[in-house]
Amino acid sequence: MSGTVVLGAGLGGLSFAHYYLKRFPKETVTILEASERVGGWMRSIKKNGLIIEKGPRSIRPRGLPGANTLQLVQDLALSEQIVAIPSNHPAALNRMIYVNGELHRLPNNVMSLFKKQPPFSQPLYKYLLNFLTSATKPIPENDESIYSFVNRKFGIEVADYLISPLICGICAGDAKEISVRFLMDSLFEKDQRHGTMLQAFVIDGLSSFGKKGEDVPKSDLYQKAAKEKWSIFSFKDGIEVLPQGLERWLKKEQRCSIVLNKQCKQLELSKNAAKVTLSDKSEIRAKHVVSSLPASKIGNLVKKQYPILGDLLNSIPTVTVAVVNLEYDKKLPIKPGFGFLVPPKENLPILGVIFDSCCFEHYPNEFENRTLLTVMLGGRWYDKYFDRSSGDEEILNITFKHLATILNVKERPVFADVSVLENCIPQYIVGHVKQVKEIRKFVHEHDLPLSLCGSSYDGVGINDVILSAKNAVERGSG
Numbered sequence: 407m408s409g410t411v412v413l414g415a416g417l418g419g420l421s422f423a424h425y426y427l428k429r430f431p432k433e434t435v436t437i438l439e440a441s442e443r444v445g446g447w448m449r450s451i452k453k454n455g456l457i458i459e460k461g462p463r464s465i466r467p468r469g470l471p472g473a474n475t476l477q478l479v480q481d482l483a484l485s486e487q488i489v490a491i492p493s494n495h496p497a498a499l500n501r502m503i504y505v506n507g508e509l510h511r512l513p514n515n516v517m518s519l520f521k522k523q524p525p526f527s528q529p530l531y532k533y534l535l536n537f538l539t540s541a542t543k544p545i546p547e548n549d550e551s552i553y554s555f556v557n558r559k560f561g562i563e564v565a566d567y568l569i570s571p572l573i574c575g576i577c578a579g580d581a582k583e584i585s586v587r588f589l590m591d592s593l594f595e596k597d598q599r600h601g602t603m604l605q606a607f608v609i610d611g612l613s614s615f616g617k618k619g620e621d622v623p624k625s626d627l628y629q630k631a632a633k634e635k636w637s638i639f640s641f642k643d644g645i646e647v648l649p650q651g652l653e654r655w656l657k658k659e660q661r662c663s664i665v666l667n668k669q670c671k672q673l674e675l676s677k678n679a680a681k682v683t684l685s686d687k688s689e690i691r692a693k694h695v696v697s698s699l700p701a702s703k704i705g706n707l708v709k710k711q712y713p714i715l716g717d718l719l720n721s722i723p724t725v726t727v728a729v730v731n732l733e734y735d736k737k738l739p740i741k742p743g744f745g746f747l748v749p750p751k752e753n754l755p756i757l758g759v760i761f762d763s764c765c766f767e768h769y770p771n772e773f774e775n776r777t778l779l780t781v782m783l784g785g786r787w788y789d790k791y792f793d794r795s796s797g798d799e800e801i802l803n804i805t806f807k808h809l810a811t812i813l814n815v816k817e818r819p820v821f822a823d824v825s826v827l828e829n830c831i832p833q834y835i836v837g838h839v840k841q842v843k844e845i846r847k848f849v850h851e852h853d854l855p856l857s858l859c860g861s862s863y864d865g866v867g868i869n870d871v872i873l874s875a876k877n878a879v880e881r882g883s884g
């Protein structure tokens with residue numbers, strides 16, 4: 407019988423194995439990965455010295471989850487590989503939205519709160535006043551959409567032009583469906599407990615709004631990030647350095663085997679043991695199984711044996727994003743910045759564009775006169791704008807059409823690459839927190855030898871996924 411079997415060698419699965427082997431020095435782990443590589447959605451392609459990111463590209467160093475990632479990066483000896491964007495860099499300061507045919511810079515300092523900045527019809531401090539003084543309204547089921555909360559507390563323009571594009575830039579989703587608890591858990595709790603936010607400030611005190619007192623691991627790298635005021639960071643050879651660093655660590659450890667091209671096709675769970683059936687019909691018996699797969703995939707694997715658990719897991723949806731990487735052989739006349747997001751109200755297939763060559767200036771000198779862009783399309787609206795059969799050509803033509811309108815970029819790139827990332831990002835829709843509690847309760851009550859980690863449950867960002875793996879090791883099961 408094998409020790410612990412981990413399903414999936416994305417960031418979640420690899421991180422779980424790392425923390426597990428550190429915590430239990432005598433145990434062994436087998437990681438089963440369906441594809442031919444580790445890393446899941448984290449994929450960086452090197453092309454003539456340029457780094458092309460097919461999925462994520464930046465990590466936030468802040469808060470407990472950020473500090474935990476920095477500790478991991480240091481433990482994996484990857485600190486020297488970091489490229490950071492400091493908070494005074496144009497890519498940290500200039501984040502834009504595309505509204506009514508124009509790009510607008512989002513407010514980025516206190517002073518800008520007092521100026522009227524389009525597309526907003528009044529200075530932002532007025533929305534803040536509304537937030538502080540508007541009376542609360544009891545919300546049934548203790549959850550609502552983030553759009554409805556922000557509309558209620560700040561006003562519709564903040565919901566349309568700040569929160570809706572933000573949700574597109576974090577989960578490619580519709581703020582009208584995503585739970586307020588996804589990003590504003592503690593604000594929502596305070597809103598429900600107090601008559602107004604002003605009362606919450608007075609009664610709970612200002613400090614309760616921040617994350618002061620959090621016991622963060624203050625690694626040397628954390629101190630460096632704080633001193634140099636990093637806004638976000640990545641690695642010289644791209645974000646994939648992180649899962650590759652974990653793979654290297656695990657291989658050195660010798661108590662872990664990573665088996666590629668092995669898809670888990672069937673899973674049988676009993677009280678103290680599990681049977682994993684693979685694509686080649688071989689079987690592995692394990693004392694514990696850890697799933698880092700998307701919830702619906704593990705849902706389908708357990709459905710036959712535990713239909714209630716299968717249904718609960720299957721109720722966490724995902725959306726598909728088309729990612730188009732473009733390289734131009736000149737410096738395009740675009741405003742320096744991270745890029746822009748398109749609010750869903752604009753009804754466009756484009757979710758946003760990232761100005762890669764502005765963000766991470768670690769490309770070799772000969773590429774100084776080049777521009778690298780990443781266009782992301784579809785998300786929650788993928789089926790509205792594309793067919794499952796939409797080919798690269800159709801996606802590229804749509805991309806070129808909108809880049810011409812929005813950025814006035816009419817020339818064709820010297821390199822273009824389209825990837826459709828099927829079901830790549832989970833949607834924490836209203837009721838998500840309750841659903842995850844039910845899932846964990848089911849696993850505990852039935853004493854199943856199963857742990858769940860990865861982006862489907864406690865946060866979709868890189869930091870969240872790493873922390874979810876660490877917490878899963880501590881929890882034992884569920």
Ligand SMILES: Cc1cc2nc3c(=O)[nH]c(=O)nc-3n(C[C@H](O)[C@H](O)[C@H](O)COP(=O)(O)OP(=O)(O)OC[C@H]3O[C@@H](n4cnc5c(N)ncnc54)[C@H](O)[C@@H]3O)c2cc1C
Binds near residue numbers: 438462464668866
């Ligand atoms: C377009 C995009 C942009 C993003 N940008 C950012 C960003 O800038 N910053 C940030 O913090 N986060 C970002 N994210 C989120 C982040 O990339 C993900 O949350 C994270 O990579 C998910 O890791 P995971 O291990 O949970 O899942 P996955 O990466 O999905 O890993 C799961 C693994 O399981 C394997 N698998 C599936 N089925 C089976 C099976 N039956 N048997 C065996 N193996 C199986 C898969 O092949 C995969 O390797 C982005 C995500 C996307 C899609």
Ligand SMILES: C=CC1=C(C)c2cc3[nH]c(cc4nc(cc5[nH]c(cc1n2)c(C)c5CCC(=O)O)C(CCC(=O)O)=C4C)c(C)c3C=C
Binds near residue numbers: 747867
């Ligand atoms: C400005 C353009 C952006 C586009 C287009 C975009 C697409 C996109 N992003 C995700 C998932 C995540 N992005 C995250 C961070 C992040 N994304 C952008 C901008 C765009 N994203 C920025 C500026 C940042 C950094 C955030 C910061 O506060 O500095 C994250 C991590 C969030 C976290 O909590 O750490 C995720 C997850 C998807 C799926 C996507 C596809 C359209």
